[in-house]
Amino acid sequence: MKKTALITGASSGIGLELTRIFAREGFNLLITARREERLLSLKQELEKEFGIHVHTFTVDLSLNDAPIAIFDFVKEEKIEINALINNAGIGDYGFFKDADWSRLSVMIDLNIKSLTHLTHLFLPQLMKYDKAYIMNVASTAAFQPGPLMSVYYASKNYVLAFSEALSNELADTNINVSALCPGPTESEFQDVANMKKSKLFDRFPVASSKEVAEYGFKSLMKGKRVAIYGIANKIAPKFISLVPRRWVTAAVRKIQERK
Numbered sequence: 418m419k420k421t422a423l424i425t426g427a428s429s430g431i432g433l434e435l436t437r438i439f440a441r442e443g444f445n446l447l448i449t450a451r452r453e454e455r456l457l458s459l460k461q462e463l464e465k466e467f468g469i470h471v472h473t474f475t476v477d478l479s480l481n482d483a484p485i486a487i488f489d490f491v492k493e494e495k496i497e498i499n500a501l502i503n504n505a506g507i508g509d510y511g512f513f514k515d516a517d518w519s520r521l522s523v524m525i526d527l528n529i530k531s532l533t534h535l536t537h538l539f540l541p542q543l544m545k546y547d548k549a550y551i552m553n554v555a556s557t558a559a560f561q562p563g564p565l566m567s568v569y570y571a572s573k574n575y576v577l578a579f580s581e582a583l584s585n586e587l588a589d590t591n592i593n594v595s596a597l598c599p600g601p602t603e604s605e606f607q608d609v610a611n612m613k614k615s616k617l618f619d620r621f622p623v624a625s626s627k628e629v630a631e632y633g634f635k636s637l638m639k640g641k642r643v644a645i646y647g648i649a650n651k652i653a654p655k656f657i658s659l660v661p662r663r664w665v666t667a668a669v670r671k672i673q674e675r676k
């Protein structure tokens with residue numbers, strides 16, 4: 418029986434590249450996002466190229482019942498999920514006082530709630546296999562507070578802490594849990610988060626989504642609990658832990674400030 422990977426946010430960026438990699442590695446797929454045409458054309462491309470089976474499920478994951486809708490679909494279609502890739506996420510640039518609440522609320526529901534709910538729903542199924550995988554896409558934003566993207570940084574801090582704790586709880590099981598922490602990466606993220614005015618993407622090297630996804634896949638297979646992409650990104654959290662948190666927060670603010 419072929420393994421199936423459930424990948425959220427498969428319609429662009431890191432999730433799209435992860436999808437291509439899982440297909441190349443022989444996984445069947447269940448891919449989700451809101452933009453149906455993209456999912457359908459990806460299905461067509463990957464089924465043709467790799468001879469795998471791809472299910473698509475179009476869904477807004479910020480909605481309360483979305484994880485249950487995916488879970489029910491998996492049951493109905495008798496799909497055997499042995500890899501859960503919680504990748505979908507958005508950011509929002511600007512001062513908290515100026516932020517639109519509905520957007521912050523969607524971000525929290527997507528970045529935190531749906532990821533946690535999907536993990537809770539699929540964990541019993543994942544535990545049935547000889548080998549299973551959970552990847553949660555966090556960020557280098559997880560390691561410090563982020564003025565001008567305060568809720569986003571905090572949401573990724575949650576993803577990292579949750580993943581590390583889960584990895585500990587599941588250490589003597591068949592499941593590899595990995596938190597992928599990319600730094601600035603080329604994708605639609607910057608546009609969606611309205612980050613054009615931030616200096617972040619000008620100040621730091623920007624990786625391609627493909628590089629990040631290849632690293633994330635390899636790390637997940639190896640069972641790396643926290644997978645930080647890039648040498649500078651790997652060193653930064655060690656350095657940050659030695660410096661007063663107030664200074665670190667002030668430095669992030671400088672980097673995030675308008676050009």
Ligand SMILES: NC(=O)c1ccc[n+]([C@@H]2O[C@H](COP(=O)([O-])OP(=O)(O)OC[C@H]3O[C@@H](n4cnc5c(N)ncnc54)[C@H](OP(=O)(O)O)[C@@H]3O)[C@@H](O)[C@H]2O)c1
Nearest residue numbers: 426428429430431450451452478506556601602604605606
């Ligand atoms: N790019 C970076 O610099 C960077 C750095 C660190 C971490 N990350 C993290 O990497 C992950 C992937 O982001 P990316 O950079 O690849 O950005 P992206 O190109 O904007 O991709 C985001 C994906 O999430 C999906 N998505 C967004 N809102 C959704 C919703 N309400 N319901 C369902 N799906 C939704 C999008 O699909 P639809 O629009 O079709 O729904 C898309 O497939 C995110 O968790 C992000 O926080 C990114």
